[in-house]
Amino acid sequence: MTRRETLRRFVQGDLASLRVVLGLAVIWIIFQTQNDRFLSAENLTNLMLQITAVGLISIGIVYVLLLGEIDLSVGAVSGLAAAVVAVLNVKHGWNPYLAIAAGVATGMAIGVLQGFLFSRFGVPSFVVTLAGLLAWQGALLQVLGSTGSINITDPKITGLANTFYSDTVGWIFAAVVIALYTGVVFANHRRRVAAGLDAENPAMLALRVVLVAAVAIVVVAVLNSDRGVPLALLILIAFVVGMEYVAKRTKFGRHVFAVGGSAEAARRAGIAINRVRIAAFGIAGTMAAIGGIFAASRLLAVNQNSGGSELLLLAIAGPVIAGTSLFGGRGAVWTALLGALVIGSISNGMDLLALSSAVKFMVTGGVLLLAVIVDAIARQQRQAAGRV
């Protein structure tokens, strides 16, 4: 019986992400047939650089979505944090690392403040963060002052999005990733066996290791044949892995899921639910700031449009497309990466085909709508099948 259950979980758990991976494959095939430069090493490297900022912001969004809440201010916060970094570094001559730390701290403080207002006064999070969206946009204009645009020249800051590693270093990264993953998978397995619990078939574990190794090797091979592995991608992956660990393996992450599933049950279990909420919004603000700094690093400037236009929507759409529920309690941090890949691919592909902004917006909107409908249907089915 347990074996069947594992099989069911494996199939269903995999199907959800498999659906998205298949969707991504279809998107890639379509664009590749339209323009054979799409899957070139150069364009794929560009794609990685394009998704870094959105992906980083989405990581924070996942935490807020897991609570069943939303943060509409992340776009504006990312712009403001980048402006803080630029102003401190360029106008006041701060050390780049200190300036970056100040920018990240700004985002964190804003997130914590919004989380506090939401949990303390019971104001719906979308209202608090909608007010924030406007207020932080105003703050961005204020910080930028009359110039309206600041060019960033400090190599420490521009290097974030414009550093590439040599082939050798790239392969070392691949080797480290594979070794770490293998170590973690088998250490977990050993611990379960030691505790006398039924553990996954070692053959399945080996298969997972082989899959991850294959992906790592292909990615590094492709990136090496162009400019090399970008620092930005490494940082994005490091954040995805780290925050996935926090969400799935730590007490705090467990409490985030619990509050998203049933805040009342979590409260009665003795969880300080308001602290969990404030922390989650703090993470969203922090990741928004980090994403904004990467966007500025790539653009080499901060201007009045930083963090504006569709950035917010894309950051929310990504995880939802890749399977994080808008209704709370279900999702994963890696959906931030996968979702950013899907949305980034569509956007990048349409750029290659020189489609107009009109078409791009409509297509992206359609994809988002589709993802939300799939999420809602899945929820209805759970409710229909869930309770007996």
Next chain:
Amino acid sequence: MSANAPLLEVDGVSKRFGPVLALDRVDFEVCAGEVIGLVGDNGAGKSTLVKTIAGIYSLDDGEVRFAGERVSISRPQDATALGIATVYQDLALCDNLDVVANLFLGREEISQGPGLVSRELDEAKMEHQTEELLSGLAVTIPSLRSEVGTLSGGQRQQVAVARSLLGEPRVVLLDEPTAALGVAQTAQVLELIRRLRERGLGVVVISHNLVDVFEVADRIVVLRLGRAAGSFDAEGTTEEHIVSAITGAGERNDK
């Protein structure tokens, strides 16, 4: 303390909500290894009594003694600290979490070593303890890793009861544990209640369903309009007798 000394004693407890006297000098007691069925009509004060013992309401008059000593329970944590666990009708489970996560919610085991810094969950230890606890109670759930939302009503009730045992309580209060359950599932839950008794716990079961109460209770306490309207040995009484105590039909003859 002898085995049959009352574990939990409620003595002359009154509770007022404005002009309404919800509990009027109620007495009752539960011993270790005893199942009390607490019955009464809607509004008789069953839930108020349980919530008073559980620390959700404060009592206005009277006293509560635990293991012979007078105690004051002003917060739910006080009750938990004494060893009184309560399972409410809504169960307070997180449907999106699995059985292990629900059981340990709010008291997760943290792994030793480097994981201590990030407060990493010790999943293996929690799953192992869950397995032991549930098999000790003869609770069968297809997989400890299935989401609680996918379980049947009876299984969810059993998970909620099992969770209340993690704090090693001495008295368990169950609010309508068999409401909305099918026949087979009700039987499972009643079996679980019997097992709690075997473990030497004092159990208080609130129920509307007299059949279930007679199945499992040693003693039946009837509440009527906020007063204790009698305490009956389940062996020596009949359903009609209890019904008349609940409705007050037999009051004149009794007194």
